[in-house]
Amino acid sequence: MLRLFFALHAPDGFLSTPVAIATAAISFAVVGFALRQSGRELKDKQIPLAGIAAAFIFAAQMFNFPVAAGTTGHLLGGALAAILLGPATGALVVTIVVVVQSLLFADGGLSALGYNILNMAIVTAFGGYAVFLLARKLMPNNAGGIIGAAGLAAAASVVLSAMAFSVEWLFGATAPIDFDNVFTAMVGVHLLIGIGEGCITALAIGAVVASRPDLVHGIADLDREIVADRSPVPMRTFVIGGILASIVMATVVSQFAVDSPDGLETVAEETGFADQAEEHLLDSGVFADYAVSGVANESASLAIAGFSGTAIAMTVGYGLFFAVGERRRRKPAPA
Amino acid sequence: MAGAHQHLLLPGTSPIHRLAPEAKIVGAFLFAVGVSITPRTAVWAFALNAVVVALAMRITGYRVRQAVVRFAAVLPFVGFALFIPLIAGGDQTQVLGIGLSIEGLWASWNVIAKATLGTGASLVLAGSTPIPDVVRGLGRLRVPTVIVSIVAFMFRYLDLIVEEMARVRVAMTARGHDPRWLWQAKPIATSAGAMFVRSYERGERVHGAMLARGFTGTMPQMDHRAATLSDWLLSAAAGAISLSLATLALLT
Amino acid sequence: MHSTPESVAVEDLTFSYPNGHAVLDQLSMTVKPGEKVALLGPNGAGKTTLALHLNGVLELQAGSIKVNGIPINEDNLSEIRRRVGMVFQNADDQLFMPTVREDVAFGPANLGLTKEQQAERVREALDAVDAIDFVDRTPHHLSGGEKRRVAIATVLAMHPDVLVLDEPTSGLDPFGRRELANLLKSLDLTQLVITHDLPLALELCPRSVIISNGRVVADGPTPEVLADSQLLAAHRLELPYGFSPAAIAQPEP
Numbered sequence: 001m002l003r004l005f006f007a008l009h010a011p012d013g014f015l016s017t018p019v020a021i022a023t024a025a026i027s028f029a030v031v032g033f034a035l036r037q038s039g040r041e042l043k044d045k046q047i048p049l050a051g052i053a054a055a056f057i058f059a060a061q062m063f064n065f066p067v068a069a070g071t072t073g074h075l076l077g078g079a080l081a082a083i084l085l086g087p088a089t090g091a092l093v094v095t096i097v098v099v100v101q102s103l104l105f106a107d108g109g110l111s112a113l114g115y116n117i118l119n120m121a122i123v124t125a126f127g128g129y130a131v132f133l134l135a136r137k138l139m140p141n142n143a144g145g146i147i148g149a150a151g152l153a154a155a156a157s158v159v160l161s162a163m164a165f166s167v168e169w170l171f172g173a174t175a176p177i178d179f180d181n182v183f184t185a186m187v188g189v190h191l192l193i194g195i196g197e198g199c200i201t202a203l204a205i206g207a208v209v210a211s212r213p214d215l216v217h218g219i220a221d222l223d224r225e226i227v228a229d230r231s232p233v234p235m236r237t238f239v240i241g242g243i244l245a246s247i248v249m250a251t252v253v254s255q256f257a258v259d260s261p262d263g264l265e266t267v268a269e270e271t272g273f274a275d276q277a278e279e280h281l282l283d284s285g286v287f288a289d290y291a292v293s294g295v296a297n298e299s300a301s302l303a304i305a306g307f308s309g310t311a312i313a314m315t316v317g318y319g320l321f322f323a324v325g326e327r328r329r330r331k332p333a334p335a
Numbered sequence: 336m337a338g339a340h341q342h343l344l345l346p347g348t349s350p351i352h353r354l355a356p357e358a359k360i361v362g363a364f365l366f367a368v369g370v371s372i373t374p375r376t377a378v379w380a381f382a383l384n385a386v387v388v389a390l391a392m393r394i395t396g397y398r399v400r401q402a403v404v405r406f407a408a409v410l411p412f413v414g415f416a417l418f419i420p421l422i423a424g425g426d427q428t429q430v431l432g433i434g435l436s437i438e439g440l441w442a443s444w445n446v447i448a449k450a451t452l453g454t455g456a457s458l459v460l461a462g463s464t465p466i467p468d469v470v471r472g473l474g475r476l477r478v479p480t481v482i483v484s485i486v487a488f489m490f491r492y493l494d495l496i497v498e499e500m501a502r503v504r505v506a507m508t509a510r511g512h513d514p515r516w517l518w519q520a521k522p523i524a525t526s527a528g529a530m531f532v533r534s535y536e537r538g539e540r541v542h543g544a545m546l547a548r549g550f551t552g553t554m555p556q557m558d559h560r561a562a563t564l565s566d567w568l569l570s571a572a573a574g575a576i577s578l579s580l581a582t583l584a585l586l587t
Numbered sequence: 588m589h590s591t592p593e594s595v596a597v598e599d600l601t602f603s604y605p606n607g608h609a610v611l612d613q614l615s616m617t618v619k620p621g622e623k624v625a626l627l628g629p630n631g632a633g634k635t636t637l638a639l640h641l642n643g644v645l646e647l648q649a650g651s652i653k654v655n656g657i658p659i660n661e662d663n664l665s666e667i668r669r670r671v672g673m674v675f676q677n678a679d680d681q682l683f684m685p686t687v688r689e690d691v692a693f694g695p696a697n698l699g700l701t702k703e704q705q706a707e708r709v710r711e712a713l714d715a716v717d718a719i720d721f722v723d724r725t726p727h728h729l730s731g732g733e734k735r736r737v738a739i740a741t742v743l744a745m746h747p748d749v750l751v752l753d754e755p756t757s758g759l760d761p762f763g764r765r766e767l768a769n770l771l772k773s774l775d776l777t778q779l780v781i782t783h784d785l786p787l788a789l790e791l792c793p794r795s796v797i798i799s800n801g802r803v804v805a806d807g808p809t810p811e812v813l814a815d816s817q818l819l820a821a822h823r824l825e826l827p828y829g830f831s832p833a834a835i836a837q838p839e840p
Contacts, residue, residue, distance in 0.1 A: 544673075
């Protein structure tokens with residue numbers, strides 16, 4: 001079973017206490033904002049709609065889809081929720097799911113709720129939605145482009161979640177493992193998980209766009225004709241778009257891996273976090289031996305990122321091409 | 336269906352079952368916090384906390400086999416933890432000819448001990464408290480009514496949606512759909528989209544039904560028996576034990 | 588009769604959904620106090636849309652509705668919603684609270700009643716539908732017929748003058764349907780029953796109205812309406828095989 005095992009549902013004491021407190025404070029503030037914002041958007045429909053949407057996300061997370069050779073994965077749903085309901089309601093709904101899983105299903109530690117909410121609900125919903133808006137600008141403005149953007153956003157949301165966890169690890173590691181290693185492993189693994197998340201989310205959004213486009217918050221700005229335009233995105237656009245997306249992702253990811261530890265080290269020292277982090281983190285040469293391990297990791301992460309990024313873009317693209325094309329064949333476009 | 340989110344309630348009337356839910360939530364939370372902040376070298380504190388958890392699970396009515404199965408949620412982390420000593424830096428020790436990091440062994444112990452104890456506390460809460468009680472407990476803990484109501488609605492409609500999804504799955508299987516690879520997952524993914532549309536439309540109908548009975552946007556106040564002092568004392572005891580152990584360990 | 592206002596008076600009601608689809612087209616009808624009226628018609632005729640107007644869930648676009656002589660408008664919505672009890676087609680949409688008790692108390696609580704009054708209303712409403720044993724159950728775990736009865740109780744708890752029921756017998760087994768029919772017969776309220784169950788209409792309602800394409804196309808005593816097979820066929824209605832309204836004794840008014 002392909003379960004997201006690092007960032008998802010971390011147990012009690014998995015990160016240091018200061019990080020648990022800091023992330024709890026951030027999560028509390030953001031969820032408070034999301035609650036108010038979603039109340040403004042949904043008005044007196046907030047309780048029934050958000051409640052049933054939370055049930056939907058919860059159910060979607062319980063439902064397995066095939067990954068490879070009969071093994072299964074399951075949806076995380078942060079980006080899906082954000083695209084369908086808007087980032088505020090999306091984050092709120094996933095937060096509620098995460099909290100309830102911790103309270104009633106012993107899944108994720110009660111004292112780990114701060115970083116679990118931040119990584120699984122806030123980063124995936126707001127981050128995923130930001131990527132969705134960005135990707136829509138790059139994609140053709142029709143149903144195919146929306147579906148492709150949703151796939152990219154969902155894939156990216158999982159990777160962003162892994163990055164968030166890695167950064168938290170930098171400040172609050174409880175084990176002497178280099179940030180570089182954690183980052184590379186987390187991002188690498190989650191790029192793969194992101195492929196599944198991206199495909200399933202893209203197809204699910206596609207199904208909603210086909211039947212009730214008015215329910216998709218992320219395309220509320222579009223008019224009906226554009227949404228109804230189901231012309232498949234030309235293959236060439238896909239190949240070029242996929243390659244571009246891969247390059248962008250690879251660059252972003254590798255730059256982050258190469259540059260950030262310096263930046264984050266400074267931040268960590270300035271804020272005093274470095275002192276609180278377990279001493280071995282510095283001893284074992286995360287930063288001291290950076291030049292050597294950094295170079296090795298740079299190429300490694302670049303390679304992984306490049307490969308996975310291409311794989312994501314191509315898989316999402318392929319699935320989308322297939323989905324849109326097939327729907328078109330089945331149902332001749334109305335005049 | 337993933338086994339991870341089955342309802343964990345153990346029907347019963349043990350003293351822990353009878354505690355007010357809000358007191359239990361606070362107790363479990365404090366216990367988890369206490370465990371989290373305990374320094375990893377304070378092995379004795381973990382041992383005492385383990386006794387508390389074991390005792391509470393016993394009173395709640397867990398059998399050994401049940402308890403073991405339900406701890407499965409932490410397995411991925413245990414797997415990760417066992418991996419740490421192999422890759423971590425620092426001083427090394429030799430076990431059976433394999434070089435292990437001493438720091439890493441401590442880290443591994445830290446993750447496993449805290450994850451197990453924290454999960455144990457959650458299992459006591461989940462095993463002894465029916466879902467509607469947890470929702471009510473949240474309400475009495477002054478969690479904003481909007482959130483409590485959303486949680487209540489979530490539980491009301493969760494089983495309906497899950498059953499609906501399962502029926503769709505059966506219908507797919509009945510027509511020979513047995514996906515084994517991601518690229519065969521399209522019917523499942525589109526059914527998830529269809530399920531969202533149905534869920535949303537249900538939400539709108541429910542909203543109509545609420546309006547029809549005078550709903551104005553805020554949930555009316557109803558019920559409830561509040562926790563008694565003894566409820567609080569008993570629940571707080573678990574939290575107090577782990578917190579004081581943690582404090583003691585931090586001081587020594 | 589002239590001195591008491593009509594229980595429900597709908598005049599020239601016209602409604603289109605946001606997507607432009609017109610559902611109601613200058614529909615007019617009245618219901619006298621204590622009358623039980625069956626609303627018949629094909630799917631999509633506008634029956635449910637009409638019902639949603641009667642207690643103000645849908646906003647008036649054109650035309651007017653009076654309940655007990657009071658015109659529905661923004662200011663008296665809560666009063667209208669108390670007077671007109673709406674029982675929805677799908678009981679799962681109507682029973683949204685964690686327990687039956689809280690669900691039945693939801694309406695009275697919105698009316699601002701005290702806890703004691705709420706408890707009294709819950710007891711009385713569940714007694715009326717013979718469901719007092721379910722009071723602490725979760726709606727999800729009730730059978731279809733039980734859910735339907737509790738759904739009616741949630742509305743009775745608001746002490747309505749008019750009961751609007753949308754497809755009350757759909758999805759029930761024959762025994763559940765019988766229990767429900769007996770329950771509705773026993774309730775002494777003005778009732779508007781939307782249904783495809785023509786024998787139920789005959790048994791319960793002396794008067795039937797057929798709505799088609801958003802207009803009233805027939806309005807008369809139920810036995811006469813159901814005896815007109817051409818009228819029924821023109822509006823996609825059909826009596827069950829072997830069922831003849833003429834062979835059944837007329838319902839007591």
